[in-house]
Amino acid sequence: MSLFRIGIYLAAICALALPQGSAFAQQKEFEGTKIVVNGFGGNLDDVLVESVSKPLKDQYGITVEIVPGSVASAYAKAMTSRSNPAFDVLITDDITLRAATKAGLIEEVSAADVPNMTQLYPNFVPLGGYGLPFFASVCALAYNKEHVKTPPQALSDLANPELKGRVGIFNLESVGGVVSLISLAEANGGSIQNLDPGFAKLKEIAPNLATATSSPVEMYNLLQRGEIWASWFWSGRVNALIDQGAPLAIVVPKEKLRGNLDFVSLVKGTKSRGAALKFMNQITSAQASLAIARSVYFGPTNQTVTLPSGIEKRVLPYGAEMIASMPPVDWDAVVAKRASWIERWNREMR
Amino acid sequence: MGQFLRRLAWSRDIYLAGLLTPAVVAVMLILSVPIAWLVRISLYPQDQSYDLSGWSAVHYIKALTDDLYLGSLARTTLYSLIVTVGTAILGFPLGYAAARGRLRRWKIFFIVLPLTLSLIVNIFGWIMILGQNGLLNSVLLSVHLLDQPRQFLFGVGTVLVVLGHTYLPFQILSVMSVVTQIEPMLEEASASLRGNRWVTFRRVIIPLAWPGIVAGSTIVFILTISAFIIPQLIGGASVQMYAVFVFQQMMTVLNWPFGASLSLILLVVALGFATVFRTIGSRTEEPKSAVAK
Numbered sequence: 329m330s331l332f333r334i335g336i337y338l339a340a341i342c343a344l345a346l347p348q349g350s351a352f353a354q355q356k357e358f359e360g361t362k363i364v365v366n367g368f369g370g371n372l373d374d375v376l377v378e379s380v381s382k383p384l385k386d387q388y389g390i391t392v393e394i395v396p397g398s399v400a401s402a403y404a405k406a407m408t409s410r411s412n413p414a415f416d417v418l419i420t421d422d423i424t425l426r427a428a429t430k431a432g433l434i435e436e437v438s439a440a441d442v443p444n445m446t447q448l449y450p451n452f453v454p455l456g457g458y459g460l461p462f463f464a465s466v467c468a469l470a471y472n473k474e475h476v477k478t479p480p481q482a483l484s485d486l487a488n489p490e491l492k493g494r495v496g497i498f499n500l501e502s503v504g505g506v507v508s509l510i511s512l513a514e515a516n517g518g519s520i521q522n523l524d525p526g527f528a529k530l531k532e533i534a535p536n537l538a539t540a541t542s543s544p545v546e547m548y549n550l551l552q553r554g555e556i557w558a559s560w561f562w563s564g565r566v567n568a569l570i571d572q573g574a575p576l577a578i579v580v581p582k583e584k585l586r587g588n589l590d591f592v593s594l595v596k597g598t599k600s601r602g603a604a605l606k607f608m609n610q611i612t613s614a615q616a617s618l619a620i621a622r623s624v625y626f627g628p629t630n631q632t633v634t635l636p637s638g639i640e641k642r643v644l645p646y647g648a649e650m651i652a653s654m655p656p657v658d659w660d661a662v663v664a665k666r667a668s669w670i671e672r673w674n675r676e677m678r
Numbered sequence: 679m680g681q682f683l684r685r686l687a688w689s690r691d692i693y694l695a696g697l698l699t700p701a702v703v704a705v706m707l708i709l710s711v712p713i714a715w716l717v718r719i720s721l722y723p724q725d726q727s728y729d730l731s732g733w734s735a736v737h738y739i740k741a742l743t744d745d746l747y748l749g750s751l752a753r754t755t756l757y758s759l760i761v762t763v764g765t766a767i768l769g770f771p772l773g774y775a776a777a778r779g780r781l782r783r784w785k786i787f788f789i790v791l792p793l794t795l796s797l798i799v800n801i802f803g804w805i806m807i808l809g810q811n812g813l814l815n816s817v818l819l820s821v822h823l824l825d826q827p828r829q830f831l832f833g834v835g836t837v838l839v840v841l842g843h844t845y846l847p848f849q850i851l852s853v854m855s856v857v858t859q860i861e862p863m864l865e866e867a868s869a870s871l872r873g874n875r876w877v878t879f880r881r882v883i884i885p886l887a888w889p890g891i892v893a894g895s896t897i898v899f900i901l902t903i904s905a906f907i908i909p910q911l912i913g914g915a916s917v918q919m920y921a922v923f924v925f926q927q928m929m930t931v932l933n934w935p936f937g938a939s940l941s942l943i944l945l946v947v948a949l950g951f952a953t954v955f956r957t958i959g960s961r962t963e964e965p966k967s968a969v970a971k
Binding site for chain 1 (some may be wrong): 684725726727728729744746791801805806809810811826829832868898911914916917918923926927928931932
């Protein structure tokens with residue numbers, strides 16, 4: 329009797345183990361499923377293909393289509409295709425995440441859906457399961473070591489007359505411009521509710537401005553060609569320029585580091601929920617976080633990532649201590665007030 | 679007999695209507711529906727992109743009373759007129775030369791060539807030429823016309839030059855297509871009637887080429903008044919063209935109703951000027967048709 333039982337157990341174990349052991353014998357879990365995600369274009373999408381799409385294809389048979397573009401245009405597209413979603417997973421930033429959540433465009437996920445969620449830095453998950461961060465970027469000071477004699481230490485140092493006509497900054501259409509304005513205001517006695525001191529500093533910088541743009545590509549180009557010598561810019565992009573041999577240096581401004589997170593959100597009504605959740609789990613994994621930090625120098629959001637010594641100092645923000653010291657940004661206030669700030673900029677800065 | 683002709687004309691109308699149908703349907707779908715949608719959006723009272731309901735003209739009132747937006751609209755229209763006149767003056771001789779003489783195919787090729795470039799490539803090309811480390815500065819410095827590099831980028835003048843350069847091919851092609859149809863014998867006839875070159879140019883060539891100039895100008899005007907990438911990237915901090923505001927509202931602030939109002943105001947202004955151009959165009963066409971009779 330007991331021998332018979334053992335036999336049954338053995339048979340059961342074999343039956344369970346066999347299909348998993350021989351991959352060819354069984355279809356992958358999501359074989360033939362395709363999900364559509366918005367991307368950024370350029371290097372970052374290449375990293376995502378390498379560290380997210382490929383493992384998903386190998387492991388689960390999921391095909392990921394990344395549609396490059398801006399986060400805002402993807403949001404617009406998602407908003408106008410709600411009955412038949414254009415994206416299964418929406419990549420958002422701090423501002424579009426709030427708008428998308430309020431608009432009921434996205435569905436909340438839990439750690440049961442996306443196990444890697446528990447590994448994320450808690451203060452990088454402001455809206456819980458509505459948006460899982462997969463990289464952090466900060467707006468730091470960049471200056472040209474060949475041309476600038478007194479390196480700027482603070483954002484307000486961009487008003488130094490030495491830099492006349494050689495400063496490029498993000499305007500308020502870019503989140504980089506918004507956080508810099510908040511930093512300028514807070515460091516000079518203001519707050520997000522009272523940006524007057526920030527605007528006053530901006531006006532001091534204005535005579536030095538070559539351009540105020542919302543385009544990272546333009547900023548990159550102008551820094552690379554030496555057209556501008558100092559700017560506030562995404563530190564990841566400055567690192568890429570340094571790798572190319574541009575004589576640039578990054579300074580953490582006295583006003584403290586502020587930045588932006590990029591999130592993945594599950595689009596409500598997606599027809600490939602399971603595959604979409606696998607994508608969200610993979611993009612927030614330590615493996616993907618590390619790959620993003622290595623190639624484009626954006627800060628990892630997964631706490632378990634340890635950066636190699638070569639880039640440990642260059643990636644901002646990195647490490648529990650630095651991340652804890654970053655002042656929070658009241659994004660709801662930003663969403664509520666940015667229109668009036670942009671209008672004020674349009675009136676006062678031109 | 680009369681009945682037969684009428685029936686013939688009728689069947690011809692049906693035939694023409696049949697030919698037009700696909701295009702009309704396509705235009706209805708891809709143009710009218712989004713514009714109707716835009717009109718609806720512009721009439722919501724809210725300042726956001728979701729939970730829109732109700733009716734209000736508040737966004738139009740703001741756009742049409744606020745100095746910031748009115749001033750920008752006036753300036754944008756002025757810039758567009760400058761670019762249009764500039765491309766007409768530059769484009770006419772080029773179009774005329776391209777239409778006459780040999781190697782026409784090659785000329786067309788070189789005129790169209792810049793249009794095959796992506797606008798962004800074009801813009802970064804201009805940044806390389808006009809920047810402080812750019813070609814123009816290094817030439818001016820080497821011939822000692824400048825002591826130190828000057829910033830030619832990031833100003834209204836530069837924006838107008840780049841807009842003009844980008845849209846000039848449309849003007850040239852339009853003039854060219856009309857000049858090709860002008861019989862060179864008419865110019866010879868003018869000469870044989872003792873009209874000198876200036877008289878021939880003013881009384882024969884210009885009136886006959888006028889529809890082409892007006893058509894080209896209309897295209898250039900509409901493209902310029904709605905331009906936003908060029909002013910955004912080359913204009914720097916000081917140039918405020920209207921379409922940039924539309925982009926700001928639609929894509930950054932996500933205030934779709936206000937963005938829609940701004941874009942429809944721009945559309946009305948552009949169509950208004952296009953109508954004016956058409957009237958100018960048809961008025962001077964009359965002598966030509968008189969000659970033809």
